[in-house]
Amino acid sequence: MTTLSIRSLKKVFNPGKANQVDALVDVDLTVEPGDFVSLIGPSGCGKSTLLRLLADLIQPTSGTVMMNGKSAHQARIDQDYGMAFQQAGLFDWRSVAENIELPLELKGWDKAKRRDRAHEMLELVKLREFADHRPWELSGGMQQRVAIARALASHPQVLLMDEPFGALDEMTREHMQAELLRICRAAQTTVVFVTHSIPEAVYLSSRVVVMSPRPGRITQIIDVGLGDARTDETRDDAAFYTKITEVREALRGIESTLAARGVDNR
Amino acid sequence: MSTATDSRGERLVRAAAPPVVALVLFLSLWEAVVKGFGLKPYFLTAPSTIWGEFTKNFGRIWAACRVSGTNALIGLLCGTVLGIAVAFVVRRFRKLDEIITPLAISLNAIPIFVLVTVFSNMFATTSDVPRRLTVTLGVFFVVLVNVAKGLTQVSATHLELMRSYAASETEIMRKVRIPNAVPYLFTALKVAAPLAVITAFVSEYFGGNQNGLGSKITGSLSSSKNAVAWAYVFGACLLGLAFYLISIVVETVATPGGVSKRDRS
Numbered sequence: 001m002t003t004l005s006i007r008s009l010k011k012v013f014n015p016g017k018a019n020q021v022d023a024l025v026d027v028d029l030t031v032e033p034g035d036f037v038s039l040i041g042p043s044g045c046g047k048s049t050l051l052r053l054l055a056d057l058i059q060p061t062s063g064t065v066m067m068n069g070k071s072a073h074q075a076r077i078d079q080d081y082g083m084a085f086q087q088a089g090l091f092d093w094r095s096v097a098e099n100i101e102l103p104l105e106l107k108g109w110d111k112a113k114r115r116d117r118a119h120e121m122l123e124l125v126k127l128r129e130f131a132d133h134r135p136w137e138l139s140g141g142m143q144q145r146v147a148i149a150r151a152l153a154s155h156p157q158v159l160l161m162d163e164p165f166g167a168l169d170e171m172t173r174e175h176m177q178a179e180l181l182r183i184c185r186a187a188q189t190t191v192v193f194v195t196h197s198i199p200e201a202v203y204l205s206s207r208v209v210v211m212s213p214r215p216g217r218i219t220q221i222i223d224v225g226l227g228d229a230r231t232d233e234t235r236d237d238a239a240f241y242t243k244i245t246e247v248r249e250a251l252r253g254i255e256s257t258l259a260a261r262g263v264d265n266r
Numbered sequence: 267m268s269t270a271t272d273s274r275g276e277r278l279v280r281a282a283a284p285p286v287v288a289l290v291l292f293l294s295l296w297e298a299v300v301k302g303f304g305l306k307p308y309f310l311t312a313p314s315t316i317w318g319e320f321t322k323n324f325g326r327i328w329a330a331c332r333v334s335g336t337n338a339l340i341g342l343l344c345g346t347v348l349g350i351a352v353a354f355v356v357r358r359f360r361k362l363d364e365i366i367t368p369l370a371i372s373l374n375a376i377p378i379f380v381l382v383t384v385f386s387n388m389f390a391t392t393s394d395v396p397r398r399l400t401v402t403l404g405v406f407f408v409v410l411v412n413v414a415k416g417l418t419q420v421s422a423t424h425l426e427l428m429r430s431y432a433a434s435e436t437e438i439m440r441k442v443r444i445p446n447a448v449p450y451l452f453t454a455l456k457v458a459a460p461l462a463v464i465t466a467f468v469s470e471y472f473g474g475n476q477n478g479l480g481s482k483i484t485g486s487l488s489s490s491k492n493a494v495a496w497a498y499v500f501g502a503c504l505l506g507l508a509f510y511l512i513s514i515v516v517e518t519v520a521t522p523g524g525v526s527k528r529d530r531s
Contacts, residue, residue, distance in 0.1 A: 057429055076432050083430045089423035093445040093521075102441065106431045 001069050003158060003190045004031035004054065009063035011049055011216075022215035023049045027063070029209065029218065033157070036184065036191045038201035038208045040247065042254065046216025047194045048162055054192060055083055055160050067158060079107065081158035082151030086166045088143035090135035090150075097122065097131040100150045107154060121149040124183055141172040148180065152187055159184065159191045166196065174235070177203055181230055198251070202243045203230060210247065212254040220250045311493045319497035326482075327501040334478040335505055337394055338466035341401020342459060342509070348402065349409025350451070356410075357417040357443070367414075374407040378465060382472045397469040397478075404465045405458040412454035416447025452517040459509040467502060479505065 009027040014020050024046040031037050039047040052058045054065055056076040067075035075081060082103070090099045100118040109117075122128045125145040127138075135143055144164055151159055165173045177200060184191055195201050201208045202224055210220040224243050226234060234240055293313045299305070300312040307315065320327065352370075356363045378400060385396030420442055428438045470480030479502045486495035 052426075055430055057426055076430065079430075079432060081430070083427065085423050085426065087421075087423045089421065089427050091424070091442075091445070093448070103431050105441075106433050106437060 001033070002030055002066075003033050003035065003068060004029070004192070005064075005066040006030070006050075006054070007064045007066075009050075009053060009065065010061045011046070011053060011058070012061045015061065024053070024216045026217055029221075031190060031192065033190055034188065035207065036181075036193065036205045038193045038195055038205040039211060040195055040198065040201045040208055041211030041216075041251070042213055044213040044216070045211040046213070047211055049216065050211075051160055051162050051192060051194050055081065075158075079103065079154055080156055081160050082154070082156040084144070084147045084151045084159070084161045084164045086163040088135070088140075088147040090143055090146055092135055095132050095134060096127065096138070096146050099135060099146060100153050103150065103154050117153055118149075121153050124152070124186065125149045125179070139172075141168055141176055144168065144176060145179065148183065152183070152189065155187065157188075157190055159189045161191065161193045163194050163196065165200065173197075173200070174232075178230075178232065180204065185228070198244055198247050199235070202226075202240060202247060203235065208243075208247050210250040210254070212257070214258070219254060222246055222250065308490065308492050311496050315493050316496040316500060319493040320500050323494060323497055327479075327498055330477060330479045330482045330498065331501050331505050333394075333475075334463070334466045334470065334480065334502075335508075337397045337469075337478065338401055338462040338505075338509065341398045341466065342405050342462040344398070345402040345405025345458065345462070346409050346455065349406045349454070350413050352406070352410050353413035353417060353447075356414050363414075370407055370410055373403060378404075378468050379472050382469045382474075386472065386474060391474055394475065396474065397466060400469045401462050401465045405462050408458045408461065409451070409454045412450045413447050416450030417443045420446050448521065452513070452520070455513040455516070456510065459513040460506045463502070463506040463509050 006027055006029040009024060010022075011024040012020060012022055027050060029037075039050060041047055049058070053060050054067070054072060056065075056072040065072040068080050070078070070080070090096075091102070094102070097115070097118040100121050101114040104114045104117060119128065119131065122131055125148060127142060127145055127149070130138060130142065130146075135146065138146065147164070148159075151161075165176050168176060180191075181204060183189075191204075193201075193204060205224050208222045208224060209218055210222065211217065212219045222243070226237070226239060226243070296310075297313050300310055352366060356366055381400045381403060382396055385399050389395045417439075424442050424446075425438070428442060433441070466478070467480035467483075470476075470478040471484060475481070476485060479498055483495050483498045483502070486492070486498060
């Protein structure tokens with residue numbers, strides 16, 4: 001079954017008012033199970049808005065989003081997806097393990113089952129010995145790993161991520177990218193990933209969706225085709241650089257179009 | 267920040283040393299000025315004289331401390347409970363916020379002596395209720411403002427996360443808003459505890475029973491027993507300090523994970 005099916009999606013903020021913003025128009029996208037899709041584009045292209053529409057955190061003006069054959073609303077109620085943000089968003093008053101248990105608690109799981117799953121997830125993100133620590137005792141990269149473990153705790157088929165590594169330094173970031181691929185392969189998760197970074201999008205994705213602003217829309221979808229077995233060597237690959245260039249040129253195309261239309265795009 | 271190898275005792279000593287040294291220096295200077303310039307006791311009393319009166323009258327000071335302390339404690343408890351309750355109501359019914367908050371602010375702007383006088387006219391002159399009500403009002407305002415803030419100012423990421431879990435408003439309240447408000451409550455209590463003591467003293471200046479610390483201080487002063495008055499003031503300082511320490515102990519016990527420690531790390 002198709003994991004995500006997005007048809008003629010449109011989102012207008014403040015319709016009919018002076019500050020009306022056409023955040024997204026004419027968005028069509030299909031995501032198959034096991035896909036890793038990155039959304040990339042300049043600020044204001046609506047990539048985060050698209051992610052929030054998929055998560056049913058905001059409602060579309062028109063068009064449909066289907067997840068696992070259900071409406072986005074039903075998929076949220078059933079918790080078909082996990083979500084991670086730029087800020088890890090851990091709860092200071094809970095231990096690391098209790099943070100991971102939160103979505104399970106809300107699903108009504110009993111204590112013992114929650115504990116087992118939290119430890120399984122900590123094993124997966126290699127933080128087992130930090131189960132009883134407080135979030136603020138962990139480094140930024142470790143906090144983000146806990147956030148990913150929490151997003152995957154109920155074994156959702158879909159993971160929605162909004163620039164989760166945006167606040168990390170370059171070395172940690174590359175390490176986290178490799179970890180994310182390993183974790184998602186182990187859990188067979190389908191991922192939609194918002195990012196600003198071209199190498200990050202190419203390294204992680206099976207497909208890169210290039211978006212443009214005013215109004216936000218999809219301009220190009222690039223198949224990465226680097227295969228599933230990506231390692232640190234992949235980053236030195238000629239094919240990797242070729243794809244980076246392809247994505248960069250797609251983004252430059254957007255810049256020059258905007259410049260030609262006299263739109264200030266700082 | 268201290269290193270991890272420090273023992274708890276060493277850190278305590280290092281934290282306590284500056285204020286203790288400062289206090290000793292201050293008292294020595296005070297003593298030296300009084301003795302050196304031969305100041306009369308009605309002008310300024312030496313710390314050694316005050317200490318003498320304090321030990322001599324300890325029983326009476328302790329009795330007065332108990333009266334004022336009980337008023338302060340009851341007011342503190344009632345004000346806290348009321349403040350928390352109204353903060354929840356205000357959070358639940360946002361429209362009420364626009365009515366209650368300005369009302370609470372204007373109540374807080376009324377001088378203490380007006381409140382005591384008004385309350386005294388409602389109850390018998392020997393009643394402690396007017397004083398306790400005055401303390402309650404002062405504490406109520408501090409607790410209301412802080413707890414309401416803690417329940418409202420929740421991280422946007424946390425709210426989006428809870429929505430993605432399809433959490434209900436009740437679950438968001440229990441799992442996010444209330445835990446988020448706990449440090450705000452303790453911040454409020456650290457302000458409200460000494461405030462309760464001060465309000466309890468001041469409200470004794472305006473009639474009623476003459477058995478509390480506030481009335482003892484004015485009583486001793488008017489009969490020119492300055493050293494005794496100072497001894498009562500010393501008792502009042504200790505009572506205020508005790509209330510503050512209690513609020514810190516309650517905080518430490520109530521937050522075993524040490525949420526507030528985060529500010530220091």
